[in-house]
Amino acid sequence: MIPLPELLVDNDPMTPEPLTAQTPTANIPPARTLTPDRLRAWAWHKQGLDGSLAGSTAEEVFARAGWARSVGGANPYLTLFARAGIRRDQVDADVLARRILELPAARGCTYVLGREDFAWALKLGKDAAEAIRVLGRLGVDRGEITLLEEQVLHTLTEAGVPLDPRQLKDELGDSVRNLGEEGKKKGATTTLPTALGILQSQGRIRRVPTNGRLDQQRYGYELWNLPASPLADDEVRVELIRRYLGWTGGATLKQSQWFTAFTVAQSKAALAAVGAVEVPTALTDAGGGGLWMLPDDVGRLAVFEEPAEEQIQLLAGTDSLVLLRRNAAELLAEEGPEGEKIDRQVVASLALQADLPDHPILDRGRIIGLWQYEPGEERIVPWLFHGPTPAVIRRIAEVEAWIREDLGDFRAFSLDSPASRQKRIDALAESAAARSAAVGK
Template sequence: MANPEPPPAPIEKLRAWWSRRQWLDGTHGGATPAEVLDATGWARSVGGAAPYLGLFARAGLDREAVDGAVAALEVHELPSARGCTYVLPAADFALGLAAGAGAPEGELAAAEKHLGVTRDEIEKLCLAISQLLSRNGPLDPSAIRAGVGGASRSLGEAGRKRGQSTTLPLALGLLQARGLIRRVPPNGRLDQQRYAYAAWDQPVVGSAAELAERYFSWAAPASVKHFRWFSGFTAATAKAALAPLDLTPLPGTDLLLPSELVAEFQEFTVPTTPHHTLLAGIDGIHLLHRDLPRLLDPADAARPSPTAKGGRGFGTEADPQSHVVLDRGRIVGIWEYDTEREEIVHLPFVPVDDALREAVDRTGRFIREQLGDARGFSLDSPKSRAPKIAALRAAAAARPNG
């Protein structure tokens, strides 16, 4: 008789494993920004504090260290997976750009179809921008527009309705994807979306299989669905990308794990001591899979979310509507930063002990002294965040031990 298949791994073990692989166990202090991103994955950046919060939580990195790595091109914000911006280590610049190369081509195709744009005019604009930046960069978009003169043109009302007021963004997107220009934050910070552009000469090289290998080194165990979300690949492309990899299915699940990690995973046990970290809602512990319920206990998944419209349950959201507190891979609370009072407003899902208080205080000091705010994204502001903060305060006060 064949041996029975072993039972599925408990969700607590999976969460704790993901947390450890994401360096959220407090054992990697002193690592560089590039080392963190190489080991745990590219950090999603949308003009908010997520990269800073993630690097601080994983390696205790302060803003000066992160900004220094950006200035030295040890890490950089680039359009990559799905055409979205991530902060990548230098070793992945070529692969990241290759992963995102299709997005600006798609935007150009849409402009050709709907706005009367031609590839020839955009290629001529690309050449004009490249020559300008080689002579005079870095330059902000206004200076580039003035410098290229008639090579850039308005797309009129039709363009404005489609979010393309001129041809300039089309050319900038293509040049970035080709590694010929890069965005430079004028103040050196990642938590804003004002940029100048500089000439660059970065190769764009990488295959779907290489991206799959990198992904499973960061996110495994993960499913094909998880990988397709991250990569934006079709089912056929994802299947081809995974074919060369040596992946082992976890019994009773649709999750795959690199075979070289199977023995380590089997021997892994959940730490008995809590370890709390405060992260952005788009941190890789969530966004590499974008499968929020796996990080929530069932009772917490059913909780009404005070920061979501309509009082939806946490488990019904695609993404957290606020920043999150984790303990060994489980979301145990949500939080926002109140700039007026210069403090974190925290709604815990678990009893608050000294370790959790210390984690909240430590992150609050980091934000107050080094960042000034913890925006979720570029358009997030203290004013727009005020209703969330009020809702969190009210929900926290209503707790039995509030």
Template sequence: MAEKVTAERLRAWWAHRQGLDGSLRGAQPEEVLAATGWARSVGGSGPYLGLYARCGAGREAVDAAVAALAVHELPSARGCTYVLPAGDFALGLAVGAGAPEGDIKAAAKHLGVTAAEVDALCAAVVGALGETPMLPAAIRTALGDEVRALGEAGKKRGLSTTLPLALGRLQARGEIRRVPVNGRLDQQRYGYVRWGLDLGLLGAEEAQAELARRYFAWAAPASLAHFRWFSGFTAAVAKAAVAGLELVDVGGGLLLPGEWEEEFRAYVRPKKPRYALLAGIDGIHLLHRDLGRLLDAADGERTFLKRSLGGLADAPAHMIVDRGRLVGLWEYDVEAEEIVWQAFVEPDAALRKAVAETAAFVRDELGDARSFSLDSPKSRAPRVAELRVGMR
């Protein structure tokens, strides 16, 4: 007999679809990303933590997948960087292509950068690059006067030279790609190489529809507003993108592909806890960016650094989840080489085991668990201190 569609069952279903129930154990990183969605990357540990929790992949395996171009970090949805599987490279670039072109239009309007100037610089960059990564400083040196300084006006707009405009356009077109200098995803220092990715003939509308199909495979049930957050599409574009998906409303405006409705209605929430320690920007949250859906009502009243969890758009620290419910917060203390955490539930052996295993992974393979590239032990000290007050 089918269970009622409760918040608890919805969360468990989302965790199931996200592979946080052990169903993807042993899968390859590219398989996990194809099944559960693109991993947001901001120079932090999120992709590593997410893949470790889902399939058990260590850093060496993930880095090998990056080196082999089985997965890659690319500008994609909303122009933001995500780690994508190879089968989605062209799609990711297609749906993110508007961002660099928007930057070029803004530079033309406010900084006097001409289309001809950008075109010439793009050709020069491609000519300078090869298979050995070049750092931006080396590219500027090689191109000399072809890279123009944009003065104080440019600095105020976050654009000191014309080079980022060319690099952004060329990445979006698949002509070049950026490579992490040490092969790791949890930093933001890159060199650039020539690429030449075949983007196919995917038009804008086809790309938008394909992104919608993938999104609802990863995140459903989800609302149109959730999809708009992830995609950055306008209301009209989002509505057109989902038009051919035959989505059904399972309650509260949450939409699900029709072919999954029977399975969803029959789904039974597991009785045993299944804990995972994830980054605050993991897909279980960020695909919807609706933190309240992961919280029990009472937990929304909890405060962290004097802020109510129920009033936040994002988790204030890394997350501990159990069957889709946010049941705790954690951070890594580099000096003590340990995870500092608080749980909203009474810790059991399974939770302590998940904490211990993740702590060993971070300590032995990552060295730290940064939220983003500029997250440092010093900047996270207030979060660690807050967690230590109630550490169990």
């Protein structure tokens, strides 16, 4: 799987005072009842993976479950198929109609999100000032970048069609400065990416997939001129925390900081503004920390009942269920259906990894296996931690058919390829065979 950023180290020099819960204690479920199984099922429900989003539009899915991380992989497509059964042709049509788009948002990372969030989410993008500071150390002043921005806009206006970075560079000629070896060391080969990034963060241009698909990273740029959000920076932070807690059903302070990149002080202010409540869980005493939740969700969790029947899903390793809190270890359990024991070494090995090595197979929020797609054989290669049930076999077949018919392959990120993942495919097949042999003894 694509390596993801390490947890952000907080910039604040001092630990803040604890936030004050505003919900009556009587409404908070007892910590002993908030077991890992119950919390997994609760997050599963909040993510709409229990069938509650069936028939929804892509915009509705992203509003309820959160934005879909896009790194040139197929996660946005599977996010929508798993929750609402939306096929790729509809997703691509929604992108073309600008009902959903891939934009830089939280932490400056790209996500696919609905149109109601475009303007304010862009304000969450990586601060252009940092890129300007890097160029400043290379002898490029702000005026030069401002001029280049205007030239980019003029060039796109004249072209009337999207232009990719190479085409733009050719058209702009000497206006794009090559920053040499020193620039390469600082991640700035030329001045063009900074100008494009600033214009995109302002909504004046946007990236367009060259073939209309989200599971690749070849883009052109076109004029956009999106009206700016009226929200101030602190209001944007409050809105993101509100959405984030709604998407997750609750998260620790550190988990929220990883996703938002807010400082402790900013996080504290945003949590207070939405009236967030810290809810102790069965993991709190073990150092897991309480979950900060929206007040309404505290009451809903108190009466929430875990599903009795299997709910099987195959998701991407960057699905919101896993990525929003980056807590794959908490989604693992040492028991399968009806108390069937799982190899403790398997659980321990996966729990030590910040990110899963493959895509997860889940049942009601619990990881029960891993998978990869092998395009040469047009098949999913699964490794289940326990024996397959009819529901698991059926869902694997459904997702396998969908990948074959809609995508042709399932890439985790832009540089993922059948050759690069073959070792992982072989390892999954070997692990599955070893388990079958052990069960057969």
